[in-house]
Amino acid sequence: MASRKKNMDVFLKEVFVRYIAIQDADYKKAQSVFNSVFDQVKQKMCEQDSYYGKYANEVLNAGSVYDGIKVGRLDEFDLDVVVRLPISYEDGDLGIVVENQRPGFVKLKIASAFDHLDKQQVSLLIRRVL
Template sequence: MAMSRLEEALQEINREKIQLKDEEIKRNNQLLHEMMEFFIGEFKKDSFFNSIYERFFFGGSFYDGLKVGKPNEFDIDLVFTLPTAANATIATHDDHPGFVQVKVDRNVGTLNDGTLLHIKNIMKWFQGLVDTAKNAMRYHNLNFSVVKTTVTVGPAITFTIGDKRYGKQFDVDFVPCFKFPSSQWLGNYVRLTEGSVDPNDQLTKEFLVVPKPRDNYCQTLFRLSFQGQERLLLEGKGHVKPAIRLLKLYRDQHTDSPIKSYYLKTLALHALQDSSFIYKDATLSSVFVQVT
C-alpha cells in the first residue's frame, strides 16, 4: 500500500513538475539547429578548423533526457580529431584521476605548448573563431541574435541566444573536445560497455578529452569524457531516467544543496552496474527507491 501511494505521488510529480512543454522544445530546437548551421558554416571557413573538425555532438541533460525545468540550456560538443602526423597520445596521472595530458610530436596549429596540448591556447584559438563568426552575422538574415557570450576558464564559451520571433532567450555552451580511439584508453574501459550496449556502436570505440583544467594553474590536464557511453548505458532502462529527474527536482528545491547533476547521474550509473538492481518491468517508485 505504501509503495502504491509513493508510485502515485511520483507519477504526479513527474507529470506536473518535470515534463517539458513540447511547443517550447520544438521552437528552441529549430532555432538551435539554425544557429548550429550558421556557426559551423562560418567556422569551416577557417582552414585549420576544417582540417581537424569531425562533427558536433548534442550533449548535456536535455539530450540525455534528464532535463528538469525549461528547455533553455543546451550543450554542444565540437569534436576534433588531431592530425595523424602529430602522433597524439594520452598520458594519465595517478595524482589526478579523471584527467590526462595530450602529448604531440609536432605543432598542431597554435594549440600546443611544446609537446603538450595547452588549454589556454585552445580557448584563445576557439574564441577567435567565435568572434569572427559573430562579426559575420550582420551580413545574414537570421532568426536569432547573440545577446552575449561568456567565456569561462574552460571548456565552454556560452552563447545567450535571443529568439527574434518570440522574444525568448536560451543558453548554448560550445565545448571544443578531442576524440581518441578506445585503444588509447589505459584503464578498464571494457566495463563501460560489456553486456550493456552494442559493442559495435561507434560510441564504444572512442572517448573524448575536454579542455576543462583541474585548476587555473595547470593548463595541460584535460578532463576525460564518456558522455556518449553514459547515454548508451541509460537508454532503454525503464524508469531510471525519470528517477534521476526526480532526484534533480528534489535537489533544486533545496537551494543550499551542493550536489551536482552529474553526481546524481553517476549514482544511477553505479546502480546499473549492480547485479541486484532491478529496472526491467519495475515501477517508478521501485527504481527510485533502489537508486536512492
C-alpha cells in the same frame, strides 16, 4: 509498504510529467531554433578556418536536455564539437594508446605524438594526417 512506495512513485512521476518536465512541443521548438543558430555559427566557423571545416565534422549532444532531466526553462543546450588533432592515432610508440582497464575509466598514453607540436606549422601537420 511496497504498495505505498509504488503509489508514491506513480504520483511523483505524474507530478514531474505534468508540472516540472519540459513539454515536448516546447522542446521541439527550442531545439529547432538552436539547430538553426548553431548551423549558421558552424558555417561561419568553417568559412573562417579551413582546418575546423575539415576536422570538426562530428557534433555530439550532451547535458541535461538530452538526458531528459532539464527542468525550468530551455535556456541552454550542451554539445561537444569533436575536433581531430593532426597526429597519428595508431597504437604504438609514436601514437596514442587507449587503455580500458576498468569500466568508467579510460587512460590515454601519449608518447611523442605531441612533442614540439606547438612549434610546427599547421600546414605541415595537416599534410601528415592526410
